[in-house]
Amino acid sequence: MGNNLSVPLMRIVPRRRAVATPRSLDADGAYRVVEHALGDYLDAHAALDHVEPCGDGEDNGGEVEERLRKLPALGIDVTPGVGKSHAAARAAAAAAAGVPALIVVPTLALAAAYVAAITAAGGNATRYIARQSPDAVADDAALLPWLCHKLEAVRQAGEANHRPGQSLCRECPHGRKSEYECGVPEREQRALKWFKVHGIDPWDYAPCHFLYEGLPSVKSAEILVAPAAAFSEALAFHSGVDEHGRFQRTQRLVIVDEAISPGKLVRAGLGNVEAWLTRLAAIQKRAHEEIARWHGLPSAAGEIAAW
Numbered sequence: 001m002g003n004n005l006s007v008p009l010m011r012i013v014p015r016r017r018a019v020a021t022p023r024s025l026d027a028d029g030a031y032r033v034v035e036h037a038l039g040d041y042l043d044a045h046a047a048l049d050h051v052e053p054c055g056d057g058e059d060n061g062g063e064v065e066e067r068l069r070k071l072p073a074l075g076i077d078v079t080p081g082v083g084k085s086h087a088a089a090r091a092a093a094a095a096a097a098g099v100p101a102l103i104v105v106p107t108l109a110l111a112a113a114y115v116a117a118i119t120a121a122g123g124n125a126t127r128y129i130a131r132q133s134p135d136a137v138a139d140d141a142a143l144l145p146w147l148c149h150k151l152e153a154v155r156q157a158g159e160a161n162h163r164p165g166q167s168l169c170r171e172c173p174h175g176r177k178s179e180y181e182c183g184v185p186e187r188e189q190r191a192l193k194w195f196k197v198h199g200i201d202p203w204d205y206a207p208c209h210f211l212y213e214g215l216p217s218v219k220s221a222e223i224l225v226a227p228a229a230a231f232s233e234a235l236a237f238h239s240g241v242d243e244h245g246r247f248q249r250t251q252r253l254v255i256v257d258e259a260i261s262p263g264k265l266v267r268a269g270l271g272n273v274e275a276w277l278t279r280l281a282a283i284q285k286r287a288h289e290e291i292a293r294w295h296g297l298p299s300a301a302g303e304i305a306a307w
Helices: 027-047 084-095 108-120 134-139 141-146 151-159 173-180 185-198 210-219 270-295 301-306
Strands: 009-014 051-053 064-068 074-078 101-105 125-127 223-227 237-241 247-251 253-257
Touching: 027 074, 027 084, 084 101, 084 108, 084 125, 084 253, 101 108, 108 125, 108 223, 134 141, 141 210, 173 185, 173 210, 210 223, 210 237
Parallel strands: 009 074, 009 253, 064 247, 101 223, 101 253, 125 223
Antiparallel strands: 051 064, 237 247
16 A cells, blocks of 8 residues: 555454463353444544545546544454454444445455345445456356456466556556446547557457446445455545535545455565666657657547547
8 A cells, every 4th residue: 555545444363372361251251342342443433523635636536535534453352253253244334324444354255254244234245356257257147347358467467566457457448448338428538539549449349347347336335345365555445426426535444354464575676677667668658659649639529429
């Protein structure tokens, strides 16, 4: 995450071995303590005048960005089997109206269990689903909102510590095809202009669904449950619309269930730096060439439509 991001964090960490204490609790007693601690913590967030502007919308396309005021992080270190995950689910369901939350879990099975527990408690949770290949979607049509046509390229970008949204998705013709079919005239014109610049026929490509259907659905969920491997800064914000119809982003309370590694060691040597500098020069050259091509294109909507 960037240095300007300060995520309210609740971490629920299980002990790997039992520790005897003079005043030990039975499982029911421990469950109640955990549930009350989580409930009080979330209530404290909800009771705050809990958003403070961190942008006026002028530098991000008119989007109003907000973030939660931060309480001190809460850590609960308990033995397994006292129902901490279920207690967290109940507390999150109760507080969803006041505090959008992201629950980070180590496994897909625990993510599914969280969604079931939150639903049973009267809440509404959404489970994050990763990009899906065309073959996977062909086998299960319900996965269509998560369709990505460049899954292997995305995987390779991740292994190289690149952000796919920055390095691939921005210039993917499948994504531009989704814009071309979105029904918003300004975006359609922008996409059509992009295809014109690159000499590409938009009808040669199927639309991307992940960026324009699947990802927006999870970013707008009040309670989002995601495996740790999928965590990103984008998931740490809730996207919505304020009372004036303006887009806004509100920073989520992040609940981490079980210890996870927040990152990994990335080694870089002189060879990497040399390769980056060479690549930067090539990127600058392509940018100048593309700017020159754009200058030669018509900008009026009628001229674009005629093409």
